[in-house]
Amino acid sequence: MACLLRVALNPTFERSTVASQRQNPKTILSFHCKVSSFKTKTMSQSFAPREKLMRKCREKKEAEREAEREAEREAEEEEKAEEAEAEADKEEAEEESEEEEEEEEEEAEAEEEALGGDIEDLFSENETQKIRMGLLDWYDVNKRDLPWRNRRSESEKERRAYEVWVSEIMLQQTRVQTVMKYYKRWMQKWPTIYDLGQASLEEVNEMWAGLGYYRRARFLLEGAKMVVAGTEGFPNQASSLMKVKGIGQYTAGAIASIAFNEAVPVVDGNVIRVLARLKAISANPKDRLTARNFWKLAAQLVDPSRPGDFNQSLMELGATLCTVSKPSCSSCPVSSQCRAFSLSEENRTISVTDYPTKVIKAKPRHDFCCVCVLEIHNLERNQSGGRFVLVKRPEQGLLAGLWEFPSVILNEEADSATRRNAINVYLKEAFRFHVELKKACTIVSREELGEFVHIFTHIRRKVYVELLVVQLTGGTEDLFKGQAKDTLTWKCVSSDVLSTLGLTSAVRKVPPFRLQHIKRLSLDVMVEKEQILECRCIQWLKHTSKAYLFLMSHQIEQPYRGNENSHDLLLTLFFMLLSFYSSCLALGIKFGDLGLKLNSLVSTEKSDGDV
Structure with a gap:
């Protein structure tokens, strides 16, 4: 084989050497064995690029599937938070829309029955002062650095109120880590309430995408337009804030206390949990009368000099230490005033997590x-x-x-x-x-x-x-x-x-399903093209092998004569085809044109009578 390649590449090579090797049957048989061995080796190498490509495709597909599963798990966690948030907002909206005035005597009697005494006597003056001091000192040292807690000057109170409003709406039953990125993007697009007032609902929904329960975004936009259209500016009291679309008692208390320093309480899920444990209240927190009692408890505790910081400290405690299932009572600044903690120390069958009563949710x-x-x-x-x-x-x-x-x-x-x-x-x-x-x-x-x-x-x-x-x-x-x-x-x-x-x-x-479908189709098409190309190459190799073996076997019976250059060219072409098969297959080169030329050459040799 090497001899024939040298003939094609070196015109001065002795052709008699080639002729002598062809006329010896043992040499021809050995030569055939070498060709078969070379062909087998070349074939095995030719499949390597495709197998490597397929392996890479499979590995890439597995990695994509793992990434998709991870994304689905994260999405499920976000959805749970979104749904909890939606439930809380729904209940708040229903309370705002369906709230009716009740007789003061009946309400007082119901409150006393629920809590077992006069609401004003639940926290003593000494307890109140200790709780205020303990929470504020702890908050000053341990508060989280959040973008909506930036201090503003007196002249920027309205901007501060707008920032608190946006953050509290986003934070309703939603994780802080999730809200932070949304809040930053929101403020970059609409830094003031007047900028938001010019936005469309379509733009707001696009910015809100992923937070869930889009009615909050719609109410926030409508409320901003209402404030911008008014003549009195941004309301600075809780009572006037509650007249704005989408602002309930909790949001009004947060804005009024944090931005305008009004001594009004805030009550959310974290605050309810802290208050229920401080006084060991086991009543259902979803009950309407019990909820009113929590508001009165929070109003009694709020610090008149630092109402905003105190309300934030109460919410911070519930979010970081006084958690639902694993409260850190040893680090709590008000554990000495906590009745639930005291009861759990006296009786090991009682746990701090028994308060408040867990509400059984209806099955969806x-x-x-x-x-x-x-x-x-x-x-x-x-x-x-x-x-x-x-x-x-x-x-x-x-x-x-x-x-x-x-x-x-x-x-x-x-x-x-x-x-x-x-x-x-x-x-x-x-x-x-x-x-x-x-x-x-x-x-x-x-x-x-x-x-x-x-x-x-x-x-x-x-x-x-x-x-x-x-x-x-x-x-x-x-x-x-x-x-x-x-x-x-x-x-x-x-x-x-x-x-x-x-x-x-x-x-x-939904869109990822379409992308996966396109990837599957692309992979199938690629594999199909590779298979067709591979079969085509193998077919042409078989044809050229048959032509070569036919020529060589014919030479044993009849000595070679005729056009020596054409005959050598045919053999050289065959070996070149074998040599470049692997690289051509890897590069995707089609062998159709090469095969047609080879057929034409064989036909010409036959017509000349040389074979």
Whole structure:
């Protein structure tokens, strides 16, 4: 073989050496064995690049799956926090809207019955002073460095009030770590209440995306517009703040005490837990009358000289030391005034965590949802790539006014055909999209992508995702027949815009299904191309091998004669094909043209009568 390669590369090489090796049958047999060995080795090496590529693809896919699972776990944690926040806001809103005046005597009797005595006598003056001093001293040393706690001058009280308002709305039953990044982005975009007053609901929802329970964002925007439109500026008292849209008793107390130094209390989940343990109150904290008692307890404790710092210290204690399941009583600055801690020291069967009473939550109901990712190609002639259809939810109810993919809620689990039919009916009736309208569009593909579970406060929803890709053949008017464009109930957006929209956590789970589908298709196509190329290369190697062996076996019976250069060229071409097979396969070079030339050469040799 080396001899033949030298013939092709070195014209001065003695051709008689080649001829003598060809005419010796033992030499030819040995030469065939070397060719077979070289071919086997070359074949094994040729599969190595593909196997390495496939291994890398599998490793990359496993890494992506692990990252997706990690993201899902993080999303589930965020959703739980969001749902708890939603429940708290819902209850607060219901209390604000449904609150009725009650007779003072009946309320006092109910309070005494719930707490076992006169509310004013629950904390003695000495206890009150010790609790105030202990909490304020502890807070001055241990308070967390949070962006909404920056001090402002007297002339910037309104800006300070706005910052407290935004932070308290975001912090309602939401983790501080989650809120911090949202708060910073919010303040960069709308640093003052007047900047927020010029924003649209669409912009606010985009900024709020991921915090959950978007009604809070809508109320915050409406309240800001109300304050900006007023003539008296930012309200500076709790009573006047509660007249602003979206501001309840808790938020009003936080703004008034922190920004305007008004001696009013604040009561949230952390404060209730601290107060319940200080006085060992085991009553249901969700009970309306019990909640009123906690407000009176907090009002009795609030420090008149530093109301804002005291309220923050009470909330800080509940968030960091007096936690739900693992309170750090040894580090607590008011453990000596804590009745629950004292009882747990006297009786080991009693635990500090027994207070307050844990409320048993109702089990969420189950429902099912079909989501259709409707991808439209060539929606406009000057646009490239697909566009996705989003539908705007009604202005009232769950997730009011937010954008989502076309979806249908089912009362029970259904098979694939039923779900697909439900989507067809919805697309036709909800915003006039006719799947069967052949003049308007052509269905490119339609297939199910997967399913996932999303948990709301009172709903456990199983979501089925399908992808419907259509090619537009008519105009937009034909595609959405009868749909009025000015209603803004639907819109088409590109994938780039889709990633920037303020979508809910449930809706944001849908696009990854499409991306996974595209990756699977790309991998399948790549593997298929590799297999076709590999088979093609092997076929041409077989053809050239047969041609070479035929020539060599023919030479044993009949001495070589004729065009010596053409014959050597054929052999050299065969060995070059073997030598470069591995590298060509790795680089994706097709062997079709090379094979055609080889066939042509063999045909020419036959027609000349040399073989």
